[in-house]
Structures are given as structure tokens and as C-alpha cells.
Amino acid sequence: MEERRGVAEERGGGVEERRSEKTRELVRLFKSRAREAGAVVVEPGKLDGALAYALDLVLAREAAGVFAEAKEGGDPSSLVFLDLKPEDEPERRREMFASKGIRVAEEGLRKCAGGIDLAFTGCALGIAESGSVLIETRTEDLRLATMLADLHAVRLPKSLLARDLSALPPRLRRELFHSGSFVSLVTGPSRTADVERVLTLGVHGPLELHVLLTEE
Amino acid sequence: MSPSSTWKDYRRKVSGALADQRLREVLGRFAGDYARSREEVFRGVDFSRLRDEVSEIKDRALDDNARLLRRFASEAGKRGAEVILARDAAEAREAILRTARENEVRSAVKSKSMTAEEIALNPALEAAGIKVTETDLGEFLIQLRGEAPSHMVLPAIHLSRFQAAQSFREAGIPGAEGSVENLVRAARRRLRPLFFQADMGITGANFLLASSGAVGVCSNEGNARLCLSLPRVNVILAGLDKLLDGPEDCLPILELLARSATGQRINGYVTWTAGALPAAPADGKRRILKIIILDNGRGALLKDPATRPILRCLRCGACANVCPVYRLVGGHVMGDVYIGAVGLVLSRYLNGSDRSPVLQDNCLACGACREVCPAKCDPLRAILEVRRRGRESGGGSPGLELFSLVLPRRPLFRGLLRLARGLQAPYAFGGGIRHLPLAFARDGGLRSLPALAEKTFSEILPSLELVGAGRISCAVFSGCAHEFVLPGELAAGVRLLSRAGVQVLHPRKQGCCGLPAAALGLEGAARAAARQNVDAFRGVDCDYLTSLCPSCASYMREEYPRFFADDPERLEIWSALSRKIIDFGSLLLREGNLRGELFVRGGERAAYHSPCHLRLGLKAGASHVDLIELAAAYLRTPLENACCGFGGCFSLKFPEESRAMAEEKLADYQRRGAAVVVSDCPGCVMRLRGAAREMGRPLRVEHTAVFLESRLKKTP
Ligand code: SF4
Ligand code: SF4
Numbered sequence: 001m002e003e004r005r006g007v008a009e010e011r012g013g014g015v016e017e018r019r020s021e022k023t024r025e026l027v028r029l030f031k032s033r034a035r036e037a038g039a040v041v042v043e044p045g046k047l048d049g050a051l052a053y054a055l056d057l058v059l060a061r062e063a064a065g066v067f068a069e070a071k072e073g074g075d076p077s078s079l080v081f082l083d084l085k086p087e088d089e090p091e092r093r094r095e096m097f098a099s100k101g102i103r104v105a106e107e108g109l110r111k112c113a114g115g116i117d118l119a120f121t122g123c124a125l126g127i128a129e130s131g132s133v134l135i136e137t138r139t140e141d142l143r144l145a146t147m148l149a150d151l152h153a154v155r156l157p158k159s160l161l162a163r164d165l166s167a168l169p170p171r172l173r174r175e176l177f178h179s180g181s182f183v184s185l186v187t188g189p190s191r192t193a194d195v196e197r198v199l200t201l202g203v204h205g206p207l208e209l210h211v212l213l214t215e216e
Numbered sequence: 217m218s219p220s221s222t223w224k225d226y227r228r229k230v231s232g233a234l235a236d237q238r239l240r241e242v243l244g245r246f247a248g249d250y251a252r253s254r255e256e257v258f259r260g261v262d263f264s265r266l267r268d269e270v271s272e273i274k275d276r277a278l279d280d281n282a283r284l285l286r287r288f289a290s291e292a293g294k295r296g297a298e299v300i301l302a303r304d305a306a307e308a309r310e311a312i313l314r315t316a317r318e319n320e321v322r323s324a325v326k327s328k329s330m331t332a333e334e335i336a337l338n339p340a341l342e343a344a345g346i347k348v349t350e351t352d353l354g355e356f357l358i359q360l361r362g363e364a365p366s367h368m369v370l371p372a373i374h375l376s377r378f379q380a381a382q383s384f385r386e387a388g389i390p391g392a393e394g395s396v397e398n399l400v401r402a403a404r405r406r407l408r409p410l411f412f413q414a415d416m417g418i419t420g421a422n423f424l425l426a427s428s429g430a431v432g433v434c435s436n437e438g439n440a441r442l443c444l445s446l447p448r449v450n451v452i453l454a455g456l457d458k459l460l461d462g463p464e465d466c467l468p469i470l471e472l473l474a475r476s477a478t479g480q481r482i483n484g485y486v487t488w489t490a491g492a493l494p495a496a497p498a499d500g501k502r503r504i505l506k507i508i509i510l511d512n513g514r515g516a517l518l519k520d521p522a523t524r525p526i527l528r529c530l531r532c533g534a535c536a537n538v539c540p541v542y543r544l545v546g547g548h549v550m551g552d553v554y555i556g557a558v559g560l561v562l563s564r565y566l567n568g569s570d571r572s573p574v575l576q577d578n579c580l581a582c583g584a585c586r587e588v589c590p591a592k593c594d595p596l597r598a599i600l601e602v603r604r605r606g607r608e609s610g611g612g613s614p615g616l617e618l619f620s621l622v623l624p625r626r627p628l629f630r631g632l633l634r635l636a637r638g639l640q641a642p643y644a645f646g647g648g649i650r651h652l653p654l655a656f657a658r659d660g661g662l663r664s665l666p667a668l669a670e671k672t673f674s675e676i677l678p679s680l681e682l683v684g685a686g687r688i689s690c691a692v693f694s695g696c697a698h699e700f701v702l703p704g705e706l707a708a709g710v711r712l713l714s715r716a717g718v719q720v721l722h723p724r725k726q727g728c729c730g731l732p733a734a735a736l737g738l739e740g741a742a743r744a745a746a747r748q749n750v751d752a753f754r755g756v757d758c759d760y761l762t763s764l765c766p767s768c769a770s771y772m773r774e775e776y777p778r779f780f781a782d783d784p785e786r787l788e789i790w791s792a793l794s795r796k797i798i799d800f801g802s803l804l805l806r807e808g809n810l811r812g813e814l815f816v817r818g819g820e821r822a823a824y825h826s827p828c829h830l831r832l833g834l835k836a837g838a839s840h841v842d843l844i845e846l847a848a849a850y851l852r853t854p855l856e857n858a859c860c861g862f863g864g865c866f867s868l869k870f871p872e873e874s875r876a877m878a879e880e881k882l883a884d885y886q887r888r889g890a891a892v893v894v895s896d897c898p899g900c901v902m903r904l905r906g907a908a909r910e911m912g913r914p915l916r917v918e919h920t921a922v923f924l925e926s927r928l929k930k931t932p
Contacts, residue, residue: 033481110446113412130482139496140445147441165467172463172488176428179295179491182445187482190438194354194372195380197246198396202354203404205438205485 006102026128026161027213035132037188038201039209047155050212051093052081054120054153057210058102061117061151068115068150075096078102081109081145083121092093109144119149119206124183126156126211129164132187133211136175143182157214226549227870230578233545234872239374240544244880246373247543248854253479254534254588261475263590266662269468269892271592274528278518284426284459285509291906292429295491297505297784299429304512305335311339312451313344315506319449321346321415325407327433327440328352329420330368330531331510333553334566337418337799348418349410351439353403360387366532366547368555369477374546417443421454421687422473422530423488423511427462430490431507434473434483441487449504451491456514457527463488469530472590476534513565522601523565523608528591529558535585535595540859541578544873549578557585557595564602576602578870580863581735582828583770603737608641673703677722680707686719688807691796693749693772695765696728697898702919705898709764709800709921715928716809729768746772746779750786753793759798759851762803766897769832773797799830801840801896801920815847815927820924822848823890825904826857827897837896843920844894847927855884860895862903878907885915892916894923 044053058078061067067076080102084090094104105116121142125134127211133154137143146152168185175181190205201207275325277284289299315321324346326332336882338359341348350359354372355762358365360383365371372380377396384392384402392402411417423432431452444450460466466486474480492505509931516524536542536556547555554562560576576599585595603720673694684705690713698706710720730745749772753761763769773794804810808844822844830837861867861877882904893915895901905917918926 037481037484110412113409115408132482143445143493147438147445168467169462171463173428174429176425176430176463176488176490180494181430181491182489182493183487184441185482185486187484189484190436191484192353192400192437193478194352194357194370195396195399196242196377197249197370197373198377200396200400203400203437203439204351204407204442206536216246 015107023158023161026163027158029125029128029163029214030131030161030211033129034188034211035131037131038191039131039188039211041211041213043213046215047088048215049094050153050155051082051120053210053212054118055097055102057151057153058097058118059100062194066150068117078117079105079112080088080118080120081105081116081141083119083142083145084093085122105141105145107141109141109148112144112148115148116145117149118151118153119145120153120155121146123154123156124160125167126161126213127163127165127167127185128161130185130187132185134168134171134183134185136181136183138178138181146184146186147205149206150202151208151210153212154186154209155212155214157216159216218498222376227401229549230545230870231600231872233549234876238376239546240876242373243543243546244378247537248590250537254475254537257475257479257481261471263472266468266471267501267590267592270530270590271473271525271528273460273465273468274457274591277465278457278524278527280457280461281459281518284424284461287426288424288429288459288509290429291426292491292507295429297429297491297507299507299509302335302508302510302512305510308335308453308508308510308512308534309337309340311506311508312453313340315449315451315504316341316344316346316416319415319504321449323347323349323414324411324416324418325351325411325443325447326355327419327420327435327443328355328371329418329453330454330553332418333365334512335453335510337453346416349407349414351407351411351443352435353400356403357383358778360384364548365553366555367536368531368547368559370533374548411439411442411446414447416449416451417444417445417447418451418453421452421458423469424454424459424507425462425465425488425744426459426672428490430463430488430615432466432486432488434470434486436478436480436484437486441485444487444489445493448724450505451506451508453508453510455510455512456518457529459509469590469792473481473530473532474587476530476532476590479696490631503908517565518805523561523598526558526561526565526593526595526598529562529593530591531558532590534588534590535593537590540580540582540584540861540877541602541870541873544876557599558589558593560604561595561598576606577866578873580828580859580861580866582857582859582863583832584828587832600734600737602740603735606737637905668700669703671703673699673706674722674724676703676707677710680711680714682714682720683709683717684719686714686717687915688717689719689721689757690760690762690803690807691721691723691753691756691793692724693726693729693753693765693768695763695768696732697899697902698764701902702898705901705919705922706764708919708925712804712808712810712928714926716804716807717914718807721756721758723752723756727752729772730770731767734771742775743779746776747783747786750776750780750790754789758796760798760803760807762795762798762800764800764898764919766799766827766830766834766836767899769797769799770829774833797834799834799836801830801843802836802919804843804924805839810843810846810924812846814929815924816929817847818927820891821851821889823853823885823888824856825893825895825900825917826859827895827900828850828859830896840920842894843924847924848892851888851890853885853888853890855881860900860903862899867903874903875907875910878903879911882908882911882913882915887915890915892918892923894918894920898919 034041044050097104123133124136174184189201189209190203191201192203193199292299300311338348350356357372366374381392383678389402389406392399421431422434474483492503535558579599727748728745730742733741776790824841841850861874901917901919908915
């Protein structure tokens with residue numbers, strides 16, 4: 001009995017180790033491919049760290065005097081969108097931004113033609129080989145936030161990393177079953193090479209894409 | 217418009233493009249950059265497996281097209297979209313205009329859609345008083361300038377940043393000067409509010425997924441997502457050929473699409489959306505989604521086995537990126553809406569059949585497009601097919617008809633060539649006459665190609681004193697160029713083989729391989745030539761079958777089986793022979809028994825020209841520079857693989873383009889210090905030698921056989 005448990009534990013440990021070795025490898029691959037596509041990839045720890053990172057991005061922009069243009073109502077202060085689940089303690093997180101004088105949009109993104117400063121969202125999957133994140137948006141506000149934000153910070157828990165595109169079809173089948181579904185595989189910030197083939201970031205969508213690889 | 221004036225206009229466009237030095241620089245740089253980034257991004261990727269997958273997926277979907285269409289319509293319908301099948305461009309335009317009228321649309325934003333250009337949507341919308349804005353940066357630019365796209369993926373590739381900034385200035389868009397980044401930001405500021413204001417968003421699609429009625433769209437800029445999300449009325453317009461079954465069908469396409477298009481690993485945004493999006497929270501109106509599926513000639517292409525593979529096309533533009541003609545003159549000359557190799561074909565079938573009757577001739581048949589296509593469309597084959605049909609429906613000239621009568625009748629062919637030789641003087645021009653079989657083509661201009669030789673190869677063969685029996689035997693197909701124009705090259709080649717103990721067999725009844733006839737679309741003559749040659753080689757017992765002309769060899773290997781589809785006997789003979797085909801250089805490397813000490817080694821530097829039909833057609837030649845190194849200092853040059861511009865009848869129909877290609881290469885060889893250029897194809901040798909003479913460049917151009925044989929040490 002004792003002995004058997006020992007063996008099982010050992011095996012369990014081995015599987016754990018192999019799993020974490022596999023994750024480490026996927027993380028390495030994801031980072032290099034996403035960076036090649038122009039994304040910034042960081043490992044800020046858990047949700048707290050991820051939000052702190054996002055907050056820093058906005059504050060650094062403010063310090064440099066950069067704001068999204070032409071905001072609704074003429075209020076020049078920064079405007080962010082936070083995609084948080086009920087279990088993420090959204091009130092407390094919003095307060096984190098509000099206490100620094102940053103406005104948090106919760107709905108009505110359609111009014112923000114001038115754009116918003118930052119969108120903080122989750123994602124459904126990360127694809128290591130292409131350095132992409134799969135973003136499923138069932139609500140219009142979330143969808144528009146990912147398009148209108150100057151900076152898009154995507155939280156990608158490492159457990160959601162897959163090696164290649166073959167992870168997509170099951171998710172797509174499930175999402176596309178619903179009417180009004182809208183799923184994007186996003187790789188790097190918005191880009192164009194239409195003028196003299198000079199690669200330029202941020203033509204229509206986000207100027208910067210930050211992928212925050214979190215532990216949970 | 218009469219065909220000849222169309223032809224003249226077209227030639228004028230070609231000359232204009234050639235005279236545009238800046239355009240040529242841009243396209244030249246692009247070709248080099250593309251080749252490099254493509255190589256980089258395909259490293260470690262199994263291209264041939266993936267493109268097999270893509271073509272299988274596409275074929276399966278095309279087989280099943282009718283069912284997929286029904287399923288798509290029903291699934292999309294369940295999700296609140298309306299699907300409309302438009303039989304032609306007019307129906308598609310009308311469906312969109314009706315949607316606009318019903319929903320009081322006054323303005324529309326568009327993301328890049330070649331299908332919308334195919335149906336000439338913008339003029340129709342504007343005529344109905346609807347303001348349309350292209351939101352893809354390149355398309356926006358050419359819309360401002362009132363121009364047509366010059367590339368399928370990079371529509372404004374012909375413009376410089378200065379031209380672009382000037383167009384912005386003239387349109388009253390501030391802040392575009394100084395850098396490409398400023399330009400891009402200015403466009404962002406100008407276009408962003410338009411997405412919000414527009415009543416209608418018009419988008420193309422890369423995938424129509426029948427299993428869920430979903431639409432897939434790839435873009436880099438993110439404008440397609442905004443077009444799909446913001447306006448209250450959405451129109452998605454896509455060809456019938458975009459139907460697939462489920463999401464898994466997209467995967468190999470995604471692996472290859474961006475890699476082939478721009479050398480990126482994947483498109484920046486790939487979006488799938490199913491059904492009408494929920495209404496915006498505030499305005500409460502139902503969102504309208506119409507999906508227009510366009511036939512416009514696709515159904516006919518689908519039913520025809522010869523043209524069907526072209527419907528696998530992903531519109532990646534790779535076949536333009538590698539095409540030597542595109543590289544030289546750009547897209548305004550090479551296609552109509554669809555550009556590049558595939559454009560030469562689609563412009564004919566999808567844009568109304570006679571808008572571009574001369575386009576298909578602007579192809580060198582080099583095969584580069586066939587090589588890179590991620591969907592195995594084989595645009596070259598389709599181009600040749602279109603030419604053939606063009607001739608059949610009365611596009612031939614008296615010269616061509618004479619040619620097709622004469623070609624399969626060997627004695628008559630020889631007789632006429634002898635006659636031509638006799639008449640050489642009056643036709644002479646710069647030391648040359650009209651090129652061979654093409655001398656019969658009325659619109660073949662006078663070119664400085666070599667004159668016919670005094671004696672044909674068959675006539676000098678008996679005097680060559682070759683070994684009677686050898687350790688191995690090799691049958692030789694001479695081909696017109698070596699038979700009639702440059703028999704000395706072939707003689708040098710067979711002497712080299714004979715020296716190495718290879719018994720050379722030269723069946724007497726052989727004739728032209730048939731490639732020029734096929735290239736001109738003369739199917740009957742091409743078939744007759746194939747038959748004649750198979751009969752000539754019937755019963756010849758040999759270990760190898762070689763030719764010093766890779767164009768003949770690759771054409772015969774690729775195309776002959778098609779002619780014998782209903783002739784099992786010849787098919788069998790040919791299959792056995794075809795397996796023995798080897799290009800001359802590879803044969804020399806394998807059996808030639810050549811060593812450096814056999815040669816007098818001068819100090820001169822020898823560069824290599826890799827013939828397209830050797831590298832791409834026969835997939836050989838990678839180590840042929842080893843042959844050069846036996847007798848000279850080999851000089852590697854970056855344009856080694858660039859096409860020389862010969863392309864048979866191409867050099868006659870488009871002498872300026874052809875000359876420009878040759879000139880570019882020769883200038884580079886000379887600049888780098890080459891004294892001699894070695895190649896494995898008599899066509900390339902003639903083209904480059906002729907151009908060197910015209911340009912007064914002191915470069916010698918030699919066939920590998922002559923290069924080697926003339927440097928052999930004299931045996932005591
Ligand atoms: S065969 Fe060569 S010249 Fe002809 S379209 Fe293809 S790439 Fe261009
Ligand atoms: S024919 Fe092939 S290479 Fe050309 S655009 Fe279509 S898919 Fe791309």
C-alpha cells in the first residue's frame with residue numbers, strides 16, 4: 001500500500017514536471033513568436049500583477065502627455081475598459097484605476113469614436129507557434145474595446161497556451177454555433193505595409209499589443 | 217475595339233511601365249525582399265505537405281459546392297443573416313443597391329475586397345448617391361488618386377510615400393508629411409470617425425463556413441473588424457469558391473496564406489463571425505447582415521476540369537511576387553482586377569470574356585508561379601489553356617495556321633527552314649533572322665537572334681566520330697534550337713559524353729518537341745509533335761534520355777502524358793522513356809567522368825545563369841556550378857536565378873520587356889566582374905548573347921557543353 005502510493009507519487013511528480021517543462025517550452029516559443037509579430041510579452045505574475053502592469057502603461061502614457069484623441073464629452077483624462085469576470089472582484093479593480101483619476105468605461109463604447117486609451121481583456125487561447133491570442137467577444141462593448149483601444153493588454157493564463165492552430169476548431173465550433181458570435185485570432189498590433197512596404201504599426205486597431213502571461 | 221488596337225494599347229501600356237524607372241526599382245526591390253522573407257518564413261515548414269492539404273480541402277469543397285452553398289444559406293439564415301446567390305456582377309450590384317435603398321444607406325465603408333472590384337461596386341454605389349470610402353490604407357490611397365490596384369495584396373505598391381503624402385494633402389488630410397508613420401496616423405484619424413458614421417459596411421471574405429454559416433476574414437490593419445462591427449447594415453461579398461465545410465478547413469490555409477502573401481507567419485487579424493451581430497445597446501435597431509455569394513463565371517470554371525484548379529486560389533498574390541513579368545512591369549499591365557499569373561487567367565473568365573484578350577500572352581512560361589502557389593492552382597497551365605482556347609475561337613493568324621500545318625510534318629518543316637535559310641539575307645537584321653518556328657507567326661517582330669546554321673545537327677552528326685558502343689547508352693533529343701540554330705553546342709555535348717564512354721543514340725525521325733505550338737495554344741500541332749516523337753523513340757534501347765535544352769525536356773516530361781490520355785500504347789512507351797529523362801548537366805555530373813585536371817583552367821571568372829525550365833521545370837541544376845568550377849573560377853551572383861526574358865514567343869511579342877530582363881542580368885554580371893556567363897539552355901544562351909551584343913557588353917555567353925568542351929586539354 002505504502003509502496004504503491006510512493007510509486008504513484010513519483011509518477012505524479014514526473015507528470016507534473018513534464019507538464020511544467022512543456023509549459024515552459026510553450027512560453028518560450030510564444031514569447032519569441034509574438035515579439036516577432038510586434039507584441040510586447042511580459043510575465044506579471046497573477047491578475048493583480050497584470051492589472052498593475054496595465055495601470056502603469058496608462059500612467060506612463062499620461063506622463064508622456066499621450067492620450068487617445070477626441071473623447072466623448074471633451075474630458076481629456078484617460079479612459080480604459082476592463083473586461084473582468086465577477087470572480088475577479090471588478091469593483092476593487094476599477095477603483096485601482098479610478099483612484100488615479102483614470103476613467104473606466106463599462107459600456108457604451110460605441111460613443112467612443114475617438115478611441116480609448118487602454119483595453120484590458122482576457123482571451124480564450126494562446127497559440128505558441130504563431131504568437132497569437134484568440135479573443136471571443138460576445139458583447140459589443142468588449143468587441144469594440146479591442147478595436148478602439150490605443151493599447152490592448154491581453155491577459156493570457158499560461159494554462160491556456162496551445163502549441164499550434166489545431167487547438168482552434170473545437171473553440172470555434174462552440175462559439176460559431178451562436179448567432180452574433182465574433183472571434184478574432186490576433187497576432188501583434190494592427191499593422192500595414194501598404195506604403196512603400198514599410199511596416200508601420202497601428203493603422204486602424206491598437207497601436208500596441210501587450211500580452212500578459214499570467215500564472216493563473 | 218478591334219483586336220489590333222487592343223494589342224497596340226496594351227503594348228503602349230507595357231512600354232509606359234518599362235519607362236517608369238521608379239516603378240521598376242520598387243518592383244525589383246520587392247521581388248528580392250519577398251524571396252528572402254518567404255524563404256525565412258517557410259524555414260522548418262513542410263510546404264509541400266501543407267499545400268497538398270490546401271488543395272485537397274479546396275477540391276473537396278469544390279466537389280461539394282452545391283451542398284455547401286445550401287447548408288451555408290440555411291445555417292447563416294438561422295443566425296439572422298440573409299444569403300443571396302448572385303449569378304453575375306449585375307445581380308450582385310443590384311442586391312447590394314437594394315439593401316442600401318431598403319435601409320436608407322447614404323454612406324458606406326469598405327474593407328479590401330477584390331470581389332467588390334470584380335463587380336465594379338464603387339461606381340454603382342456612387343451613381344446611386346452613396347458615398348463609399350475604402351478603409352484599407354492602400355485602397356484608400358488609390359481611391360484618392362482614382363487609380364486601379366497594382367497588386368492583389370499591396371494595391372498601392374506602385375506609389376512612393378511622397379506621392380501618397382501629396383494625395384493626402386490634396387484631399388485636405390493634414391499631417392501626412394515627413395514619414396510613413398505620419399501618413400499612417402493621418403489615415404487613422406481621417407478614417408476612424410467614418411466607421412462610426414457609415415450606414416453600411418462592406419467586407420470581403422476568405423472563408424465561408426457551411427457548417428455554421430460563419431464568415432472568416434483575414435486582415436492586417438484591423439479595418440475589416442471595424443467594418444463588420446460598427447455600421448448598422450453589413451454586406452459581405454464573396455465568391456462561390458470561398459465555401460468550405462468547417463473551421464478545421466481553415467487551418468492549412470492560414471498556415472500558408474500570409475506566408476505566401478507577405479512573408480508573415482500569419483495574418484494580424486483572422487476573424488470569424490456568425491450571424492447578425494446583436495443590436496447596439498443604445499439604438500435598438502436590428503442589425504442587417506446580407507451575405508452575397510457571387511458566381512460570375514465561377515460555376516463554369518468549376519465544371520471545366522482544365523480550369524477548375526484555378527478556383528482553389530487563395531488570392532495570396534505569390535504568383536505575382538515571383539513572376540518575372542510582374543517584377544518588370546507591375547500590376548497595371550498584368551491583369552485586370554486580379555493580378556499576376558492568376559490574374560492573367562481570371563481576368564479572362566471573371567471579368568467578362570473579352571476585356572483582356574492579349575493578357576495571356578504576357579507570360580514567359582517560366583513556371584515560377586506554379587512553384588510557389590500554396591493551393592497548387594498551376595496558373596501557368598491555365599494560361600496555356602486560355603491561349604489554346606483563344607486560338608480555337610479564331611484568334612489565330614495566317615502565320616500561326618501555317619505553323620500548325622508545318623510543324624508536325626517533319627520533311628515539310630525542314631524544307632521550309634532550308635528555304636528560310638536560303639532567304640536569310642533579305643530577312644537579316646543585326647546579324648540574325650526571325651526566330652525559327654516563330655518566323656511563321658505574323659506578329660513576331662524581328663529580333664536579333666542567331667541565324668540558322670549552315671548544317672543541321674543531324675547533318676553534322678555522322679562526322680562527329682562518336683564511340684559506337686559504350687558502357688551505357690543515352691538517347692538524345694536535340695530540339696529545334698540545337699538542330700537548326702546552334703548544332704555546335706549539341707555536338708560539343710555529345711562529344712563530351714562520348715569521351716566518357718557513353719554511347720549516344722540520336723533517333724532520326726524526331727522533330728520539334730511541340731512546346732512552341734502548345735505555348736501558342738495550337739493544341740493539334742502540339743499533339744501531333746508529341747506523337748511523332750514518341751514514335752521516333754519507340755524501341756530505342758537506352759539507359760538515359762537527355763536533351764541539352766531543358767525547355768524541351770521539362771515540357772515533354774510534364775505535358776506528353778496528357779496527349780496520350782486516350783492512347784494507352786504511346787502512353788506506356790512514353791512512361792518508360794520519361795523515367796529516363798535527365799538534364800545534360802546532371803548526366804555529365806553523374807556519368808561524364810570529369811575531373812579538374814582534364815581542363816585548361818584560365819583565370820577568368822564565370823557566372824551562371826540558371827534556366828527556369830531546368831530549376832523549376834526539371835527541378836535540377838542545384839549543383840551545376842560544380843561543372844563551371846572544373847574549368848574556371850565560378851562567380852556567385854544574386855541574379856543567377858532571375859529569368860533571362862526569353863520565353864519563346866514572349867521575346868517576340870514583348871521585345872522590350874524581354875530585353876529589359878536580359879539587360880538587368882547582364883549589367884549585374886558585368887558589374888561583378890564576370891567574363892563569361894554559362895548556362896544550360898540554348899534559349900537562354902541566345903537571349904543573353906543577343907542582348908550582350910545589342911548592348912555592346914563584352915560578356916561571352918556559353919552553353920555548359922561548349923564551355924567545358926572548349927576548355928578540355930588536347931589529348932596527345
Ligand atoms: S509562368 Fe512565369 S512568366 Fe508566366 S505567369 Fe507564371 S511566373 Fe509569370
Ligand atoms: S494562384 Fe496561387 S499563388 Fe496565385 S494568388 Fe492564387 S493561391 Fe496565390
